[in-house]
Structures are given as C-alpha cells and as structure tokens.
Amino acid sequence: MTQFDIIVIGAGPAGSAAATWAAKQGRSVALIDKATFPRSKLCGGLFTERSRAYYHEIFGQEVDLSHAVTRDEMAFWHDGRELAVLKDIPPLHLTMRLDLDAAMFTHALDAGVEDFTGQAIAELTETAVKLRDGSVLKSAVIIGADGVNSIVAKQLFGKSFDTKTIGFGLEIETPLSAQDPATQPLRIDFAAATWGYGWSFPKQGSTTVGVGGLRAPNPDMKDQMQRYIRTLGLPPEVGKVKGHHLPFGDFRPTPGRAHILLAGDAAGLVDPITGEGIAFAMKSGQLAAQAACDAIKSNAPHTALGLYNYSLKDIHRNLRIARTLRRIIFAPRWQKSLIGSFSRSGTVRTMYMRLLAGEVEYPELARNVLSQIPRYLLNGFRRTP
Ligand SMILES: Cc1cc2nc3c(=O)[nH]c(=O)nc-3n(C[C@H](O)[C@H](O)[C@H](O)COP(=O)(O)OP(=O)(O)OC[C@H]3O[C@@H](n4cnc5c(N)ncnc54)[C@H](O)[C@@H]3O)c2cc1C
Incomplete structure (x- = not known):
C-alpha cells in the first residue's frame, strides 16, 4: 500500500491541473488514468483566451500552440444561410486534444506528480483506490476528474449524470473540406441540432465537424449529423462518426462528499450555451486541489468539499445564469x-x-x-x- 496526500483520478485538463497545482504546493500526488498519454478525446478543441489565461496561471507557462490553428474571424450560419462573419474577434485557437492533454500531463509529471496512467481501477472506496495490477493507493483527499462517465460520481451518487438533462455531441475528423483549409472559416451553425448547434473547425491537416446539444430533444442526432455534413458540401462517408456525452449545463450543485471532490466534466462544468468545457475543467481542477491542500493543512480533510464548493460559487453562478438564458x-x-x-x-x-x-x-x-x-x-x- 502506498500513501499519498491526494489521489487524482483522470488526467484530462481537470485532473492534470489539479495534480500540478497540488504538487506545486509540496503535496504528494498520485495521478491515475486508464489511458496512456498521448490519448485522444472527442472534442472540438476550441481553446479560448479564457482557457489560455487559466493554463498560464495553473501550469506556469504559455500553452504551446504550434500545432494549433488560430483565427480571429468566425462565421455564423442558420439553416443553410450565412448570418454574419465576425472579424477581429479575440483569438480562438483550434487545438488537437491529443497534443493539448499530453502537454498538461507532462506539466504534472514535471511538477513531481507520480504517474499511474495506463492503469484501470479495480475497486474504489472512500479512502483507497485498488488498481487492476493489485496495488493499493491511499490518500487524505480524492479528486475525481474522470470525465462525464465518472466512476467517482457514480460511486457517490449512484450515477455519473442525469439522462434527462445531459448533452451529447457527434464528431468526425476529416482531411476533406469544401474549402481550402488555409482560408476555411471557423464556423458555427445554429439549428444544426435542437437546443444546440453545429461546428466546423479547421485544424492543421484536418477539419473537425460536429453537432451537439441536449440529448433528450435530439433522438435523431445521427440524422442531424448527416444533414449537417450535406450542408457543408461534404460527401456522406467523409469520416467515422464518434459520439460522447457532454454535461451541457448539467452541473452538480454539491460536487462531492467530505474529502472526495469532483472536477471538470465529472462535476458537470460545461457552459450550457457555448459548450466550452476545457476552461472550467482546468479551473475547477485548480480549485479542488487548493481546497484539498487547505483542508489537509488544517488537519481536516473532511472540510475539503465545503472549501471547494465555496470557491466554485462564481462558476456555479455563471452556469446558472447561462442555463436560464439558454431557455x-x-x-x-x-x-x-x-x-x-x-x-x-x-x-x-x-x-x-x-x-x-x-x-x-x-x-x-x-x-x-x-x-x-x-x-x-x-x-x-x-x-x-
Ligand atoms: C463533441 C464534443 C465537443 C467538444 N468541444 C469542445 C470545445 O471545442 N472546446 C471546449 O472547451 N470544450 C469542448 N468540449 C468539452 C470538453 O471536451 C470537456 O469539457 C473537457 O474535456 C473536460 O475535461 P475533464 O478533464 O473534466 O475530462 P476529460 O477530458 O474527459 O478527461 C477525463 C480523463 O479521465 C480518464 N478516465 C475516465 N474514466 C476513468 C477511470 N475509470 N479510471 C481512470 N481514468 C479514467 C479518461 O481516460 C480521461 O483521460 C466538447 C465535448 C464534446 C463531447
């Protein structure tokens, strides 16, 4: 059995941010992920200036955007009609999650975090994690940053998310485009999905095309995806369609219990209008780590949730207002x-x-x-x- 101050489960933006922040404060941290890095994650990869600021604050360096496409123009469409092209907007960076998440994970290792990636979890209790290879890790605080299908949330609340309020997204990554990728606009299509939208994001060497929105009013999302592919002038078999849940405004008002905290998608922290999740994942990871460090320092790990929830109040307020505006x-x-x-x-x-x-x-x-x-x-x- 190995003892740590903090165990972080999931090494996406939320988990790597949490692990890095805690390690920088001198805490011993175990970072577990069932995947090995680099690993891909279904995502538009849109990285905003908000994300860039959080990245810098948490990891202490500028995000490497050498593999990204940066645009200061965005086209908005509705039902096959161009509504507007906005020029000179704050820069938007189109990243590949394979590179982005690998960079964040590397920062965590550089900060001294112990690497338990490529390890599936066999058993999870309130104070210990048993890995499939038989090793047992114990800690004062556990941070569940294991995404929308979080097993930590499931253990605490019986299910990872509510099927009535969850969102869903479908995407293809295609080397094809109706336009030259160098000049291809970054494009959002309102009404490509009900209570959601469609997107076409140019990347280096490919385009990410997707539709996403609330799952319940979109039982035919696959058809909507096909319609959207046609709208963009792409052939039907343009790429393999993949899907993933998205906690589109479906946040947990109480993200954890005592010394077990949930961050990022596991806590449902995705903007209910724009679908942006990377920024709040990193920020909530940082806040969870700070709450864990403070609670451990005062010898009261069970107070971590109270501290964390208090620090999340601005994000929660934003998401509540956004959910109302979404209606x-x-x-x-x-x-x-x-x-x-x-x-x-x-x-x-x-x-x-x-x-x-x-x-x-x-x-x-x-x-x-x-x-x-x-x-x-x-x-x-x-x-x-
Ligand atoms: C189709 C789609 C498009 C999107 N587009 C954008 C976008 O353009 N911009 C944006 O900001 N956001 C976007 N999002 C949202 C964004 O992807 C998420 O909000 C973000 O990835 C959340 O980060 P996270 O660290 O909480 O979770 P994740 O990135 O999902 O990371 C969770 C990690 O936990 C690991 N894990 C899971 N289960 C276990 C387990 N049992 N044991 C160990 N490890 C486990 C996984 O391997 C993974 O590495 C999109 C989402 C979808 C579905």
Whole structure:
C-alpha cells in the first residue's frame, strides 16, 4: 500500500491541473488514468483566451500552440444561410486534444506528480483506490476528474449524470473540406441540432465537424449529423462518426462528499450555451486541489468539499445564469427572432464573442439580453398563429 496526500483520478485538463497545482504546493500526488498519454478525446478543441489565461496561471507557462490553428474571424450560419462573419474577434485557437492533454500531463509529471496512467481501477472506496495490477493507493483527499462517465460520481451518487438533462455531441475528423483549409472559416451553425448547434473547425491537416446539444430533444442526432455534413458540401462517408456525452449545463450543485471532490466534466462544468468545457475543467481542477491542500493543512480533510464548493460559487453562478438564458436562446419558439437580432445587431454578436473569449461573464450578458427581451417576445408573439 502506498500513501499519498491526494489521489487524482483522470488526467484530462481537470485532473492534470489539479495534480500540478497540488504538487506545486509540496503535496504528494498520485495521478491515475486508464489511458496512456498521448490519448485522444472527442472534442472540438476550441481553446479560448479564457482557457489560455487559466493554463498560464495553473501550469506556469504559455500553452504551446504550434500545432494549433488560430483565427480571429468566425462565421455564423442558420439553416443553410450565412448570418454574419465576425472579424477581429479575440483569438480562438483550434487545438488537437491529443497534443493539448499530453502537454498538461507532462506539466504534472514535471511538477513531481507520480504517474499511474495506463492503469484501470479495480475497486474504489472512500479512502483507497485498488488498481487492476493489485496495488493499493491511499490518500487524505480524492479528486475525481474522470470525465462525464465518472466512476467517482457514480460511486457517490449512484450515477455519473442525469439522462434527462445531459448533452451529447457527434464528431468526425476529416482531411476533406469544401474549402481550402488555409482560408476555411471557423464556423458555427445554429439549428444544426435542437437546443444546440453545429461546428466546423479547421485544424492543421484536418477539419473537425460536429453537432451537439441536449440529448433528450435530439433522438435523431445521427440524422442531424448527416444533414449537417450535406450542408457543408461534404460527401456522406467523409469520416467515422464518434459520439460522447457532454454535461451541457448539467452541473452538480454539491460536487462531492467530505474529502472526495469532483472536477471538470465529472462535476458537470460545461457552459450550457457555448459548450466550452476545457476552461472550467482546468479551473475547477485548480480549485479542488487548493481546497484539498487547505483542508489537509488544517488537519481536516473532511472540510475539503465545503472549501471547494465555496470557491466554485462564481462558476456555479455563471452556469446558472447561462442555463436560464439558454431557455431563451435555444428555445425553438424564440429562435427566429433571436437569429434575426443576431444578424442585425452588432452589439449582440460582439457580446457573444466577448463571452466566448472570457472578456465578459454571464451576469453582464444577462443584463444585456434581458433589456432586449420585450422586443424578442413581441416579435415571437407576432409570429404566433
Ligand atoms: C463533441 C464534443 C465537443 C467538444 N468541444 C469542445 C470545445 O471545442 N472546446 C471546449 O472547451 N470544450 C469542448 N468540449 C468539452 C470538453 O471536451 C470537456 O469539457 C473537457 O474535456 C473536460 O475535461 P475533464 O478533464 O473534466 O475530462 P476529460 O477530458 O474527459 O478527461 C477525463 C480523463 O479521465 C480518464 N478516465 C475516465 N474514466 C476513468 C477511470 N475509470 N479510471 C481512470 N481514468 C479514467 C479518461 O481516460 C480521461 O483521460 C466538447 C465535448 C464534446 C463531447
């Protein structure tokens, strides 16, 4: 049996951030992942300036974007019609998760974290993790950063997520594109999925094409994906379609129990409007690690959850507001008037981009949207037969 201060399960953005932050404070950390790195993760790989700032703060260095494509333009489409092309927006980086996650994992090892990747978990208890090779790891605090299908969340709450509120995304990675990849725009298509959207993100040597949204109102997401592939002018057999759940606003108000904390997708911390998850995964990993270190320092590991939950309050507030706004933004009833106002109003478009870049947060966006609601409602009622 090996004793650590903290065990982190999952070495994605949340887990590597948590492990690095705790190790930098002198804590002994075990980082477990069933995969070996580099490993791929189904994801658009859109890395915002918010993510870039968190990355720098947590890992102490600039993210390596030499394998990424960076754009300061984004095209918005709706139902096969171009709504607007936004120019000079804050830079958006299209990364491959294979490289990005491997870099974060390497930072964790460099910080002194002990590597238990490529190891499946045989048994999980409140204080110990037994690996398939028979070794047993014990710790004062456990951080579950094992993604949307989290076994730590399942152990605590009986299930990893709620099937009624979870999101889902489908993606292909294709070397083909209807346009030259060098000039191909970064593109978002509203209405490619119900309560969600479609995306086409140029990468170096490929394009990531996907649709995603709430799972329950999209029982035919595969068909929507095929329609979207056709809309983009790509052949039907353009690439292998893969799917993954996405906790699209489905966050846990209490992310853990006593000395067991959940971070990233395991805690449901994905933006319910933009689908951005990498930024909050890293940030929540850092906050979970800080809470764990503080609780251990005061000899009271069981207080970790209280400390962690308190530090998450701004993120939770943002996600709550975003979930409310989503009812207006994605509701089929209001979509037409919102899309109209998106194509007409520079303010609405700029606000959306600043939100994505992390320059404004949801409370400010909410104030803006709320001031426009009477007009949306009026337009909506005018259209109601
Ligand atoms: C289709 C799609 C597109 C997306 N596009 C974007 C985007 O463009 N930009 C963005 O910011 N976000 C995007 N997201 C969300 C983003 O991918 C996630 O929010 C982010 O990966 C969460 O990081 P994480 O560290 O919490 O979990 P993950 O990245 O899922 O990492 C979890 C880790 O835990 C490991 N693990 C799982 N189970 C176990 C186990 N039993 N034992 C040991 N290890 C385990 C896994 O191997 C994995 O390495 C997208 C998601 C989807 C599904």
